[in-house]
Amino acid sequence: MVLVIDPRQAGISGDMMLSALVDMRGDGDALCKNIQKCAKYLEGSTINSIHFQKTARNGMACTQLKLNITDPHFRPASEIISAIEKSVEYLKLSKPAKMFAERTVHALVSAESQIHGTTLDSTELHELSSVDTLVDIVGVALALDGINAFQNNVIIMPVNVGGGTVKFAHGTMYNPAPSILNILSNAQIPIFGGPEGTETTTPTGAAIVAGLAGTTMPFYPHIVPKYIGYGAGSKDVTNFANVLLLVQGDDYTETSYDTISVIETNVDDISGEVIGDLISTLLNHGALDATIHTRIGKKGRPVHVISVMCAHILVSNITDVLVRYTGTLGVRLTTAHRYTVPRQDATITVTIDQAEYTFRYKSHKHRQTSDFKIEFDDIADAAKKTGMNARTVERLVRRHIEENR
Known part of the structure; x- marks a missing residue:
């Protein structure tokens, strides 16, 4: 599946994104119940009411978030960061969803700190300190997680920032506004203005x-649209429909192409223990993959070449990890084109020795061939509890999956 975010017509705000996700294929009532529980992490803030309603913008049917809150006028940025981090933990979101929420709030706070010349810890927020920032970010993370968007490609079209x-x-x-420019500049997302004479994109x-x-x-990429959602902006203007458009569909080429960043560095003076720990650290910081190759460098010395693949927006964070962990004096940055075979996440429950075990696996199909891979951590856990060896557990689970395909 591919998710297309199309903010060309009316820009994007947090509530427009959340409303469009509900309009497309979300459970608005369940989202509201979960989001409302998270207000407890922002002291002094209250969500008095929250719901989604059908409405129209310039004659176009869409969904709008209706939110009534009580809030202080400003608070330290650290409080909103902490509240969002606690909320995604409380809701037990997937790791990619948690990382998305953390990247999003840090993008907001970093933009404000850059503008005011303050550190992240000393930055104070005004409009962005409101509980509706938490509602937007946590709600979008929850809704995207619910449609498995983090396991698939996301396409972002140029952002209309409005005028006036x-x-x-x-x-x-x-x-x-300066914060919007900073955020989109750091993420290298293209923008354009419009004649609307009003703000169409918000910092959130x-x-x-x-x-x-x-x-x-x-x-638009080559997709077959399956789900379409329209999220309403707060204003109903007369010369255009103030809505954000989301489209989710199947990639009919059967393969997905995108570009990623590749970061490499050579090290010859750190221990194998540090290098071994580095891979898991890089993956925990959002790297798509990390490999280490042994080469011979200058003066015949053995050299470890560390190669990391990541999304463009994570280059700064991954580079920082490499420098801090290895002491390297520099890295090489390149852009690579890649294609990934579409895959689907699934689970199966297998009874072993009268006890039930759940195994996660990924299935994929390319042209006329298909296969699947079982999550080894689940195999190892079942093997430990049953006393069987991992290979026997894997064969047993594989047979069950093949019988139920």
Whole structure:
């Protein structure tokens, strides 16, 4: 599946994104119940009411988030960061969803700290300190997790930032506001202005597309649309439909192409223990893959070549990990094109010695061939509990999967 985020017509805000996800294929009532439970992590904030309703923008049917809250006027950025991190843990979101939420709120706070010349710890937020920032980020993470968007490709189209002026805590400024420019610049997401004379993209909306770390494209990819969602903006203007469009569909080429960053560095003075721990550390920080190759360097010395693949938006974070863990004095950065065979996550429950065990596995299909791979951690866990060896457990589970395909 491929998810296309199309903010060309009316830009993007956090509530538009959340509303579009519900309009497309989300359970609005369940989302509201889960989100409301997370307000407890922001002291002094209350969600008085939250629900989604069907509405229209310039004659186009869409869904709108209706939110009534009580909030202080400002709070330290560290509080909103902590509240969002606690919320995604409480909701038991997947690891990619948690990382998305953390990237998104950090993109917001980093933009504000850059503008004001403050550290992250000393940055104070005004409009963005509201509980609706938590609602937008946590809600979008929860909704995207529910449709397995983090296991598939995300395409982000150029963002309409509007025109005219916007008023906020620091006065009146022309659109786009500095925080929006900083966020989208750091994420290398293309923008364009419009004649609407109003703000069409908010900082939270910009941070969400940045946090998704998707592929930017000026046109739609080759997909067969299956689900379509329209999320309403707060204003109903007369000269265009103020909605965000989301489209999710199947990639009819059967393969998905995108670009990634490859970061490499050579090290010859660190121990094998440090190198072994480095791979898991890189993966925990969002790397797509990490490999280490042994080569012969200058003066005939053995050299370890560390190669890391990651999304473009994570280059700075991954580079920082490499420098801190290895002490390297530099890295090489390249862009690589790749294609990935579409895959699906699934689970199967198998009874072994009168006890039930659940095994996760990924199935994939390429042209006329198909196969699947079982999560080894689940195999190892079952082997330990049953006293069987891992190969026997794997054969047993594989047979059950093949019989039920």
